[in-house]
Amino acid sequence: MGEQAQILPGTLDLLILKAVSLGPLHGYGVLLRIAQITASALMIEQGALYPALFRLVRQGLLKASWGTSENNRRAKFYELTVAGRRRLHEETDGWNRLAAAIASALAARPEEI
Amino acid sequence: MKVLDSIRYRIAALFQRSPRNAEMEEELRSHVQHRADDLERSGLSRAEAERRARVEFGGYERYRQESYEAGGNHFFERLLQDVRFGLRVLAKSPGFTVVAVLTLALAIGANAVVFSMLNGLVLRPLNVPGAKSLAMIEQGRDGAPMQSYPDYLDLRERNRSFDDLVAYQITRAGLNTGRDAAPAWLYEASGNYFDVLGIQPYLGRFFHASDEHGANSAPYIVLSYAYWSSHFGGDRGAVGRTVQLNKHPYTILGVAPPEFRGTELFYAPDFWVPLVDQEQVDGWSGLKSRGNRDMEVVGHLKAGVSPAQATADLNSVAAYLGKAYPKEDDGMSFKLARPGLAGDMLGGPVRAFLAGLMALAGLILLAACANLGSLFAARAADRSREIALRLALGSSRKRILRQLFTEAVMVSLMGGAAGLAGSVVLLRWLSVWQPVSSFPVRVPVSPDWHVYAVAVLLALVSGLLFGVVPVRQVLRANPYEVVKAGSTGVAGRRFTVRDLLLATQIAICAVLVTSSLVAVRGLVRSLHSNFGFAPQGAVLVDTDLDMAGYSGDRVAIMQRRALDAVTELPGVTSAGLIDRQPLGMGWNTNVVFKDSVTDMKVSNKAADAYQYRISPGYFHTAGTTLLMGRTLTWHDDGKAPHVAVVNAEFAREVFGSVAGALGGYYKLQDGTRIQVAGIVENGKYQTLTEDQQPAMFFPILQMPSSSTTLVVRSNREPQQLVTPLQDALYKLDAGLPFTITTWTKELDTALFASRVATVSLGVLGVLGGMLAVTGIFGMAAYSVSRRLRELGIRIALGAQRREVLGAALGRAFRLLAFGSAAGLALGLLATRLLSLIVYQASPRDPLVLFGVVLIMLLLDLLAAWIPAQRALKADPLMLLREE
Numbered sequence: 001m002g003e004q005a006q007i008l009p010g011t012l013d014l015l016i017l018k019a020v021s022l023g024p025l026h027g028y029g030v031l032l033r034i035a036q037i038t039a040s041a042l043m044i045e046q047g048a049l050y051p052a053l054f055r056l057v058r059q060g061l062l063k064a065s066w067g068t069s070e071n072n073r074r075a076k077f078y079e080l081t082v083a084g085r086r087r088l089h090e091e092t093d094g095w096n097r098l099a100a101a102i103a104s105a106l107a108a109r110p111e112e113i
Numbered sequence: 114m115k116v117l118d119s120i121r122y123r124i125a126a127l128f129q130r131s132p133r134n135a136e137m138e139e140e141l142r143s144h145v146q147h148r149a150d151d152l153e154r155s156g157l158s159r160a161e162a163e164r165r166a167r168v169e170f171g172g173y174e175r176y177r178q179e180s181y182e183a184g185g186n187h188f189f190e191r192l193l194q195d196v197r198f199g200l201r202v203l204a205k206s207p208g209f210t211v212v213a214v215l216t217l218a219l220a221i222g223a224n225a226v227v228f229s230m231l232n233g234l235v236l237r238p239l240n241v242p243g244a245k246s247l248a249m250i251e252q253g254r255d256g257a258p259m260q261s262y263p264d265y266l267d268l269r270e271r272n273r274s275f276d277d278l279v280a281y282q283i284t285r286a287g288l289n290t291g292r293d294a295a296p297a298w299l300y301e302a303s304g305n306y307f308d309v310l311g312i313q314p315y316l317g318r319f320f321h322a323s324d325e326h327g328a329n330s331a332p333y334i335v336l337s338y339a340y341w342s343s344h345f346g347g348d349r350g351a352v353g354r355t356v357q358l359n360k361h362p363y364t365i366l367g368v369a370p371p372e373f374r375g376t377e378l379f380y381a382p383d384f385w386v387p388l389v390d391q392e393q394v395d396g397w398s399g400l401k402s403r404g405n406r407d408m409e410v411v412g413h414l415k416a417g418v419s420p421a422q423a424t425a426d427l428n429s430v431a432a433y434l435g436k437a438y439p440k441e442d443d444g445m446s447f448k449l450a451r452p453g454l455a456g457d458m459l460g461g462p463v464r465a466f467l468a469g470l471m472a473l474a475g476l477i478l479l480a481a482c483a484n485l486g487s488l489f490a491a492r493a494a495d496r497s498r499e500i501a502l503r504l505a506l507g508s509s510r511k512r513i514l515r516q517l518f519t520e521a522v523m524v525s526l527m528g529g530a531a532g533l534a535g536s537v538v539l540l541r542w543l544s545v546w547q548p549v550s551s552f553p554v555r556v557p558v559s560p561d562w563h564v565y566a567v568a569v570l571l572a573l574v575s576g577l578l579f580g581v582v583p584v585r586q587v588l589r590a591n592p593y594e595v596v597k598a599g600s601t602g603v604a605g606r607r608f609t610v611r612d613l614l615l616a617t618q619i620a621i622c623a624v625l626v627t628s629s630l631v632a633v634r635g636l637v638r639s640l641h642s643n644f645g646f647a648p649q650g651a652v653l654v655d656t657d658l659d660m661a662g663y664s665g666d667r668v669a670i671m672q673r674r675a676l677d678a679v680t681e682l683p684g685v686t687s688a689g690l691i692d693r694q695p696l697g698m699g700w701n702t703n704v705v706f707k708d709s710v711t712d713m714k715v716s717n718k719a720a721d722a723y724q725y726r727i728s729p730g731y732f733h734t735a736g737t738t739l740l741m742g743r744t745l746t747w748h749d750d751g752k753a754p755h756v757a758v759v760n761a762e763f764a765r766e767v768f769g770s771v772a773g774a775l776g777g778y779y780k781l782q783d784g785t786r787i788q789v790a791g792i793v794e795n796g797k798y799q800t801l802t803e804d805q806q807p808a809m810f811f812p813i814l815q816m817p818s819s820s821t822t823l824v825v826r827s828n829r830e831p832q833q834l835v836t837p838l839q840d841a842l843y844k845l846d847a848g849l850p851f852t853i854t855t856w857t858k859e860l861d862t863a864l865f866a867s868r869v870a871t872v873s874l875g876v877l878g879v880l881g882g883m884l885a886v887t888g889i890f891g892m893a894a895y896s897v898s899r900r901l902r903e904l905g906i907r908i909a910l911g912a913q914r915r916e917v918l919g920a921a922l923g924r925a926f927r928l929l930a931f932g933s934a935a936g937l938a939l940g941l942l943a944t945r946l947l948s949l950i951v952y953q954a955s956p957r958d959p960l961v962l963f964g965v966v967l968i969m970l971l972l973d974l975l976a977a978w979i980p981a982q983r984a985l986k987a988d989p990l991m992l993l994r995e996e
Contacts, residue, residue, distance in 0.1 A: 048171065
């Protein structure tokens with residue numbers, strides 16, 4: 001693991017939606033998947049995942065059901081709902097615009113002003 | 114506090130075992146296990162792996178809590194938490210809790226009782242199908258709810274607005290169901306009564322219009338369910354049995370359903386008899402006399418007919434009647450009234466009184482809310498440190514307010530429950546209460562779900578109302594300042610919401626105290642006013658000779674024998690006879706004309722006078738003063754010229770003056786010339802509140818009546834006279850039903866209304882006084898405790914007692930004076946309303962004014978006593994050391 005960045009407020013939900021959009025996952029699996037797709041660049045305390053998961057379920061973006069994990073343990077699996085998929089698209093667009101704006105702002109040089 | 118604890122634990126257990134909570138725990142544990150599996154695979158021992166996994170997971174408890182919060186709408190869980198916490202807080206200050214709950218219990222209990230009466234007598238319609246369209250026909254002229262039978266028949270024939278009309282009359286008869294004849298109360302009802310009202314028999318059948326074939330043609334009776342249960346033990350074989358009604362054989366046709374108790378709310382009859390039998394039931398019949406108005410008439414309005422249309426229609430009938438029968442019905446008009454309380458005659462005052470009472474009860478609740486509001490505000494101020502701490506620790510203001518509201522509503526619900534329980538007990542008792550000994554009055558006030566709903570609603574609303582008072586305080590609280598300074602800062606000099614609340618509350622209490630004093634004063638006066646007779650010490654024997662089958666000449670003979678027998682009893686000093694005593698349940702009025710009038714139209718009358726038939730000796734026994742002329746003698750019989758004794762008001766109205774009346778003549782409607790033999794003092798005849806009314810007294814031998822009330826005066830205790838009287842009358846005729854009471858007790862009937870009014874207002878006044886005490890006490894105690902340190906310093910610096918008291922309680926007293934003055938002024942305005950019901954309730958009575966001021970002052974002193982003592986005992990050393 002290289003140097004880890006603190007996760008920005010509000011981005012955890014987006015990451016969870018993205019992780020789950022790639023296939024149903026249990027909580028620990030979500031964490032592993034995020035580590036995998038971000039190349040372990042972000043630091044997330046494990047417990048912090050759960051308030052976010054519960055919030056997303058309550059908002060109707062995720063649905064959950066109990067099942068058996070690859071370790072043969074009981075676990076709760078999450079998957080995207082239709083609303084969750086729509087939200088993921090919106091948030092992705094929003095994030096891309098924001099990131100582009102910030103990137104272009106940070107790339108500005110004195111002679112360009 | 115054992116109960117509270119057990120409730121708390123039970124609620125806590127419920128909370129902990131919530132399935133959602135368990136599931137969440139399992140999920141978090143599953144996460145840790147998965148992580149431990151991974152770590153184990155990387156070579157750690159299982160125990161070490163699990164330890165590491167737990168560490169990596171982070172603050173387990175915190176995330177569990179956050180997840181729980183994030184996981185959904187926790188309204189009920191939070192409510193439970195708030196309730197738990199609230200119970201703990203309330204249990205910590207039991208004094209405050211008890212005072213608050215009691216205050217509300219009294220206020221809500223009072224409201225529940227008054228609303229229940231309102232519900233039973235005004236809001237709830239008569240218990241008949243389609244009661245909404247039922248209307249009663251009243252006389253337009255004087256609002257009397259009475260019609261004559263011929264007029265009723267014409268109304269029934271000629272109106273086009275009613276489906277049909279029934280006529281009925283409340284009366285009494287002697288009923289012998291096998292053992293002894295006893296007076297029983299009944300309705301004489303037109304044959305169509307049950308059919309028009311749409312009542313189905315519980316047993317047997319009812320009588321119908323087809324059973325009526327002229328006078329005394331339908332010897333049938335229908336029992337009420339209650340009478341059937343109590344006198345026939347619920348025996349189904351009672352139907353078809355023959356009983357003796359005034360010694361005439363009558364057949365029991367059927368039993369009415371338990372929920373049907375006639376067409377008057379305040380009266381529950383023993384049975385019903387067809388109106389055509391009036392002669393047998395009452396001993397005489399007025400069915401043929403158009404001028405004899407003694408029947409109530411009700412019916413269902415036709416669908417789509419408005420009350421205004423119906424009134425117009427009835428008045429066209431009235432116009433016809435006036436033309437066809439000018440002698441009796443000249444100038445006649447009709448109007449509609451709500452049935453159930455003898456039209457507007459009783460209904461008007463009852464409705465006005467109950468509305469007034471409801472308003473006062475509402476004021477009580479408002480005062481209680483103001484009281485509790487200031488208590489809660491004071492507590493919130495005292496708890497400012499706790500609130501500040503919670504805010505500083507991250508609790509939201511919303512959450513804190515919710516908590517405070519929960520506490521307020523809890524207190525109000527507890528108070529509401531206690532109040533409702535108390536009121537149910539009281540109402541049960543009221544429902545079976547027999548306030549008038551001689552008449553089966555029924556007070557239909559048993560609580561139903563309306564009452565419960567209103568009580569709960571009032572409790573909730575008042576909880577929110579006084580809970581809202583401390584809101585601003587909490588919203589403005591600055592945790593940093595509070596924690597730093599140690600209190601919310603100095604007591605402000607300007608007036609706060611709390612002061613306003615206290616002043617309002619005191620004003621309300623002063624209104625209540627004023628009203629109740631006015632009412633009590635009115636009752637005392639009415640008890641000492643001049644009735645035109647002296648009831649003290651007199652015994653009444655009330656009977657109707659027709660109940661024992663007397664008629665014609667035998668009536669007068671029997672009356673004379675009864676009088677003689679009673680007069681001969683040892684100890685009896687005098688005895689007299691009157692057909693029905695003044696201020697009793699019934700009365701008779703009759704129109705009279707000047708001697709010069711020849712056209713006996715009602716519109717030509719000189720007066721409408723109360724009419725009594727008396728024996729010689731009545732005036733002497735009753736204690737009525739003869740002003741002029743002579744009293745009546747046994748020589749004033751059928752052969753002698755017609756004479757009467759009239760009262761002073763009669764003399765004034767018909768002859769212009771008392772002196773001019775003696776020896777003068779006047780006429781009755783049938784043309785009989787009556788000479789005035791004597792003039793007696795004025796009195797009260799129907800109600801205590803009536804204006805001075807004309808009255809005339811005829812010799813019973815010239816105007817016979819089977820209705821008989823013996824008035825007996827003796828030098829013995831009234832109770833000792835009962836047995837000899839019974840024996841004497843039994844010896845004369847064993848089959849004669851009668852009742853014996855003292856005249857004072859009999860007067861309960863006339864005083865009933867003002868007694869009820871006085872008791873209700875008195876209770877409300879006491880409640881108001883109690884609220885004033887608790888309110889002032891709370892405020893004074895709070896202001897002393899807030900400023901105890903300052904007072905201690907003042908004492909240390911040498912302040913005198915007076916100055917200390919002034920500093921501690923001056924403001925409370927100023928508020929008090931202001932509130933009391935405002936309340937007194939309002940109360941005086943309100944008592945104008947009271948004077949409609951309470952006899953001689955004068956708002957400008959100096960005694961009342963003085964009494965109110967004195968009572969408020971005493972209450973204030975009482976309430977401020979303990980806080981004042983505390984202020985005076987403030988020990989500067991102790992106080993300064995504490996901080």
